[in-house]
Amino acid sequence: MRKIRLGVVGCGIAARELHLPALKNLSHLFEITAVTSRTKSHAEEFAKMVGNPVVFDRYEELLDSGLVDAVDLTLPVELNLSFIEKALQKGVHVICEKPISTDVETGKKVVELSKKSEKTVYIAENFRHVPAFWKAKELVESGAIGDPVFMGWQIWVGMDENNKYVHTDWRKKPKHVGGFLSDGGVHHAAAMRLILGEIEWVSAVAKDLSPLLGGMDFLSSIFEFENGTVGNYTISYSLKGNERFEITGTKGKISISWDKIVLNEEEMKVPQENSYQKEFEDFYQVVAEGKPNDLGSPVQALKDLAFIEACVRSAGNKVFVSSLL
Amino acid sequence: MRKIRLGVVGCGIAARELHLPALKNLSHLFEITAVTSRTKSHAEEFAKMVGNPVVFDRYEELLDSGLVDAVDLTLPVELNLSFIEKALQKGVHVICEKPISTDVETGKKVVELSKKSEKTVYIAENFRHVPAFWKAKELVESGAIGDPVFMGWQIWVGMDENNKYVHTDWRKKPKHVGGFLSDGGVHHAAAMRLILGEIEWVSAVAKDLSPLLGGMDFLSSIFEFENGTVGNYTISYSLKGNERFEITGTKGKISISWDKIVLNEEEMKVPQENSYQKEFEDFYQVVAEGKPNDLGSPVQALKDLAFIEACVRSAGNKVFVSSLL
Incomplete structure (x- = not known):
C-alpha cells in the first residue's frame, strides 16, 4: 500500500508537539509533502523538522499543488469548517484536530459536508x-x-x-x-x-x-x-x-x-501507547484500507x-x- | 439553676442510643421524669435504664401529668407536627429529632407554631x-x-x-x-x-x-x-x-x-465531642438561660x-x- 501524501496546515503547538512525533513514527504510512501556516516562518521551521516538504504561502495553493492526498488541519478552531470545505472541494481527505467546530451549529455543517463527500473527514480525538x-x-x-x-x-x-x-x-x-x-x-x-x-x-x-x-x-x-x-x-x-x-x-x-x-x-x-500515533494509524486505515470511520467520525465529534x-x-x-x- | 424535667416520647433507636448517653452525662441539667412509647414494653425498658421515671400509656397523659417542663420527641417523623402542637398547647418546651417534618409544607406549620408560642421548639440537628x-x-x-x-x-x-x-x-x-x-x-x-x-x-x-x-x-x-x-x-x-x-x-x-x-x-x-450532648446543653441554655435558639431553630431545620x-x-x-x- 502506498503512503498517504500529507499536507500539514497550521504549524502550531498541536502540529509540532502532538502530531509530528506520531507522524515520525509512521513514516511507512505517511509522507509529509507540503506545509503551510499563517506565519510563514513557522511553516519553514516545521518543514526543516520533517525533511523539507514544499512550503506554501496559501492553503489554496497547497490544495491545488497535486502534492497531497490528505491535509492535517491543526488550526484555530473557528477555521475548521471553511478549511474542511475547501479540502473536500479539491478532493482531498482531511484529518482535523478536535473540536469539530466552534459550536454545534457550525459543527453540523462539517457533518453535512462529510456526508456529501466521498473523501474522508476524520476529526482527531485522541481520547x-x-x-x-x-x-x-x-x-x-x-x-x-x-x-x-x-x-x-x-x-x-x-x-x-x-x-x-x-x-x-x-x-x-x-x-x-x-x-x-x-x-x-x-x-x-x-x-x-x-x-x-x-x-x-x-x-x-x-x-x-x-x-x-x-x-x-x-x-x-x-x-x-x-x-x-x-x-x-x-x-x-x-x-x-x-x-x-x-x-x-x-x-x-x-x-x-x-x-x-x-x-x-x-x-x-x-x-502506554501514543494516542496520536494510534489515531493517525486509524486515519490511514480509513483512507487507504476502507475501514469504517468510527473513531474519527464527525458525528461522534459533534456529539x-x-x-x-x-x-x-x-x-x-x-x-x-x-x-x- | 434547676434541672429541666424531661419527658422522653418515643423509645426507639434515637432515644436509646443517641439521646440517652448524652442525657446521662448531663444529669446536672436534665432529669428524665416521664416516658412514653407506642410500644409500652419499650417505654418500660427505657425507664429501667434511667432510674424509673413514670411510664405513661399515652402522650396526652404525660403532658397533663405536671411532671415535665419539656419533652424529647424521637418519633416517626410524620408524627412531629401533631406532637409538637400538643406539647405547646400544654405549655411544654420541645426538643424534637430532625427532620423537622415529612416535607416543607408541614414543616412550615411547625415553624408557625413555634413562632406563636412562648415555649421553645428546638429541632435537634446534631450536625x-x-x-x-x-x-x-x-x-x-x-x-x-x-x-x-x-x-x-x-x-x-x-x-x-x-x-x-x-x-x-x-x-x-x-x-x-x-x-x-x-x-x-x-x-x-x-x-x-x-x-x-x-x-x-x-x-x-x-x-x-x-x-x-x-x-x-x-x-x-x-x-x-x-x-x-x-x-x-x-x-x-x-x-x-x-x-x-x-x-x-x-x-x-x-x-x-x-x-x-x-x-x-x-x-x-x-x-471529638458528643454532638448530641452539645445539642442538649444548647437546648438547656435556650430554655433555662434565654440563649437565642439559633442552632435548634425550626427555621434552620426547615431550610x-x-x-x-x-x-x-x-x-x-x-x-x-x-x-x-
Missing part, C-alpha cells in the same frame, strides 16, 4: 484511542462493577502563566463555545461516551473565574446517560489539584487513570461538542443533549 | 454541633483557601440488612420526602449551610435503586450557594465506599472528616429540609430553594 478508557469500557460492560450507578470525574488542570496553550491568540479571545471548556471538554466527553454511552440530559454551571484564561474556565455538571448512570463532571482549568475519575456500580468501583485502572483494590496496569455546549448553555437548567443535535 | 464543620467554616471564612469555588461531598453509607435503621417500620414505608434522602440528608444540608451559607438553587437526580431500603436511596446534585460556591452532593445509602468532603478555593483546598481537617497538606486534629425536597423534586430541573419556603 478515543487511549487504552485506559477502552479497558474501563470493557470492565463496565463485563459487569465487573455490577450495574454502573455513578460516574464522577473531577479535573483540576491548573493552567498558569507558564502553560503554552494559555497564550495562543485564538484561545485568549475564544470564538469557540465556552473557551477552554469545549477545547478541553470534548476530550472528556469522548471518554465518558466511549465508556458509558450516550448522555441524555445535563444540568450544569459554567463560570469565568480566572482572568488569565480567555473565556470560561470552570464547569460543574450532573447528567444522566441513556443507560441510567448518573454523572458529575467538574473541571477547573485554572485551579490545581488531583484528578479523580471513578465509576461506582452496584457491585464495585473502578478508578481510572492514564497508566492504570483500579478495580476495587486490584490494580491493573494499562499499556462530544453537543454535551459541552449543553453544559455551557444550561445555567442550572435541564438540557437534553439531543435538543442541540 | 450543627460537630466541631469539624465549625472548624471548616472558620477556615473558609478566614480566607485560608482563598475564595471557595467548589464543594464536593460524596457519601456512600452502605446500609445493608445488618443496619438497624433499615428495619424501622416508618423508614420501610416512608411518608417523609425521599425516604432516606431527607432522613439523612437534612444532616448534610445543615453542615453545608453551616460552612458555606444559603443554597440558592439546585439541580438533582434522585433514585430508588436498592430494594432493601424503603423509598429513595441515591441522590446526585449540583447547586450554587449564594456566595457563588458551586456544590456537588452525591449520596448513596446502599452502596459502600469512602466518604469525601472537600472544598476547593482559589488558593487551596480543605478535606473535612469527623476527626480532622486537612488544609492543603497540613493535617489539623479536631476535638435544611427545603434543600433536600428541592433535590427530590428537581428531576434534573433547576429549582430555587427559596421557591419552597
Whole structure:
C-alpha cells in the first residue's frame, strides 16, 4: 500500500508537539509533502523538522499543488469548517484536530459536508484511542462493577502563566463555545461516551473565574446517560489539584487513570501507547484500507461538542443533549 | 439553676442510643421524669435504664401529668407536627429529632407554631454541633483557601440488612420526602449551610435503586450557594465506599472528616465531642438561660429540609430553594 501524501496546515503547538512525533513514527504510512501556516516562518521551521516538504504561502495553493492526498488541519478552531470545505472541494481527505467546530451549529455543517463527500473527514480525538478508557469500557460492560450507578470525574488542570496553550491568540479571545471548556471538554466527553454511552440530559454551571484564561474556565455538571448512570463532571482549568475519575456500580468501583485502572483494590496496569500515533494509524486505515470511520467520525465529534455546549448553555437548567443535535 | 424535667416520647433507636448517653452525662441539667412509647414494653425498658421515671400509656397523659417542663420527641417523623402542637398547647418546651417534618409544607406549620408560642421548639440537628464543620467554616471564612469555588461531598453509607435503621417500620414505608434522602440528608444540608451559607438553587437526580431500603436511596446534585460556591452532593445509602468532603478555593483546598481537617497538606486534629450532648446543653441554655435558639431553630431545620425536597423534586430541573419556603 502506498503512503498517504500529507499536507500539514497550521504549524502550531498541536502540529509540532502532538502530531509530528506520531507522524515520525509512521513514516511507512505517511509522507509529509507540503506545509503551510499563517506565519510563514513557522511553516519553514516545521518543514526543516520533517525533511523539507514544499512550503506554501496559501492553503489554496497547497490544495491545488497535486502534492497531497490528505491535509492535517491543526488550526484555530473557528477555521475548521471553511478549511474542511475547501479540502473536500479539491478532493482531498482531511484529518482535523478536535473540536469539530466552534459550536454545534457550525459543527453540523462539517457533518453535512462529510456526508456529501466521498473523501474522508476524520476529526482527531485522541481520547478515543487511549487504552485506559477502552479497558474501563470493557470492565463496565463485563459487569465487573455490577450495574454502573455513578460516574464522577473531577479535573483540576491548573493552567498558569507558564502553560503554552494559555497564550495562543485564538484561545485568549475564544470564538469557540465556552473557551477552554469545549477545547478541553470534548476530550472528556469522548471518554465518558466511549465508556458509558450516550448522555441524555445535563444540568450544569459554567463560570469565568480566572482572568488569565480567555473565556470560561470552570464547569460543574450532573447528567444522566441513556443507560441510567448518573454523572458529575467538574473541571477547573485554572485551579490545581488531583484528578479523580471513578465509576461506582452496584457491585464495585473502578478508578481510572492514564497508566492504570483500579478495580476495587486490584490494580491493573494499562499499556502506554501514543494516542496520536494510534489515531493517525486509524486515519490511514480509513483512507487507504476502507475501514469504517468510527473513531474519527464527525458525528461522534459533534456529539462530544453537543454535551459541552449543553453544559455551557444550561445555567442550572435541564438540557437534553439531543435538543442541540 | 434547676434541672429541666424531661419527658422522653418515643423509645426507639434515637432515644436509646443517641439521646440517652448524652442525657446521662448531663444529669446536672436534665432529669428524665416521664416516658412514653407506642410500644409500652419499650417505654418500660427505657425507664429501667434511667432510674424509673413514670411510664405513661399515652402522650396526652404525660403532658397533663405536671411532671415535665419539656419533652424529647424521637418519633416517626410524620408524627412531629401533631406532637409538637400538643406539647405547646400544654405549655411544654420541645426538643424534637430532625427532620423537622415529612416535607416543607408541614414543616412550615411547625415553624408557625413555634413562632406563636412562648415555649421553645428546638429541632435537634446534631450536625450543627460537630466541631469539624465549625472548624471548616472558620477556615473558609478566614480566607485560608482563598475564595471557595467548589464543594464536593460524596457519601456512600452502605446500609445493608445488618443496619438497624433499615428495619424501622416508618423508614420501610416512608411518608417523609425521599425516604432516606431527607432522613439523612437534612444532616448534610445543615453542615453545608453551616460552612458555606444559603443554597440558592439546585439541580438533582434522585433514585430508588436498592430494594432493601424503603423509598429513595441515591441522590446526585449540583447547586450554587449564594456566595457563588458551586456544590456537588452525591449520596448513596446502599452502596459502600469512602466518604469525601472537600472544598476547593482559589488558593487551596480543605478535606473535612469527623476527626480532622486537612488544609492543603497540613493535617489539623479536631476535638471529638458528643454532638448530641452539645445539642442538649444548647437546648438547656435556650430554655433555662434565654440563649437565642439559633442552632435548634425550626427555621434552620426547615431550610435544611427545603434543600433536600428541592433535590427530590428537581428531576434534573433547576429549582430555587427559596421557591419552597
